[in-house]
Amino acid sequence: MTITNISLAHLRVLTAVADRGSFSAAAEEIGITQSGVSQSIKQLEAVLGARLLVRGRDGVTTTDLGSAALADARAALQAIERLRQRCSAAKGLQSGHLRIGSISSVAARLLPGPLAEFRRLYPGISVELIEGTDGEVGEWVENKVVDLGLSGETTPGLHATVIARDDFALVVGAKHSLAKRRGVRLSEVGHQPFLMSTSGCEPAIRRLFRKARIDPPIAFRVRDPAALANMVGQGLGVTIMPRLAIPAGIRSVVCLPIEPREKRRIVALTQKSRHDMPAIDLLLAMFVAPRR
Structure with a gap:
């Protein structure tokens, strides 16, 4: 052979x-x-x-x-798939396969609408989706496990296209002394037990702490957003979460704007060295184009 x-x-x-x-x-x-x-x-x-x-x-x-x-x-x-997509596009057809890696909050709250529109307009392009943390998504794109990554963090060596922005919020229990406030500065909760999200937002949250010059005591480290919110609701501490990641329907917590306003960027990560895959460009267009 x-x-x-x-x-x-x-x-x-x-x-x-x-x-x-x-x-x-x-x-x-x-x-x-x-x-x-x-x-x-x-x-x-x-x-x-x-x-x-x-x-x-x-x-x-x-x-x-x-x-x-x-x-x-x-x-x-990936090169063969790119060639197939380019040849299909040149003939006026749209076909192929697209692998997406995404953080869970974006997969649950931001991706479904654009993805549904994408599938309606381009039924010949199959889509595979896997979920992970910001770090995992970046690694998947780097190692060509996925063609496109949707993340709240950029990754050195990868091209990042901003597709959305998401506010950070301070999450406190409904009976917390700050619960009725319209907004709060992080310095006001710097001494309180903090529940750290480990689902991927930790680097961004720690940047917010450094910016506010505080170092709150970490009481628990929790990955699941629903568990994190419920623990806050039980009075075990406070936390910071992107609004897209906050589970709906949990009445035991209150989400307060952080003053001054703090945001994270949602980025689409792709290989810098790649020649554009038509399917990637078509999906990214769904995030900014009006629905047809």
Whole structure:
């Protein structure tokens, strides 16, 4: 066998196994049998003359060479997908596949409208969405796991397009002494127990603390937004959350504007070196264009 025997199918199987962490999960995602996945990996390793994957108790991991091969496989698949989209666009057609990574607040509150409009106008373009923290989304774009990332943080080396802005709010219990205020300065709560969100906003929140020159005591670190809001409602402390991330319908908390007003930017992250994928541009247009 020669290097020319490597097919796109081999590369897709490799990335699926690496992403899902098992042969069975990869087989389910791709729609082939587990033995087919195993055979594809064996063929690829035979062509390359090296072991790429290792099975262990915690699932399948890549060898050092496998990690390098995986990065090349992602780049090759992305290049082929870009070529397919460009050729479709040149013929007046819109087809392809778009992988999106997003923080949960944007996926839940900001993305559904534009995505629904996108799917209505371009039904030939399939979309895959995975959720993660700001840091995870940036890493996914860097490593070509996704084509487009939606995040509240920029990432060095990636191109960032601002698609929205979101206010930060101070969240306090409904019975808190500040609950009836129209706004509050962070310096007024600097001594109170603070519940830190670990879902991705922590770097931005700590920047707000530095700006206000306060260092509140961190009582709890909580990832789930609903759990965070409910803990505030139980009087365990106060927190800061972007308004898009604040769960609706929790009556035990009050959201107060921070004075002076503090915002975060929601950005679309893409590779700086890439040639534009038509599908990415079409989706980003949905965030600014009026509904048709």
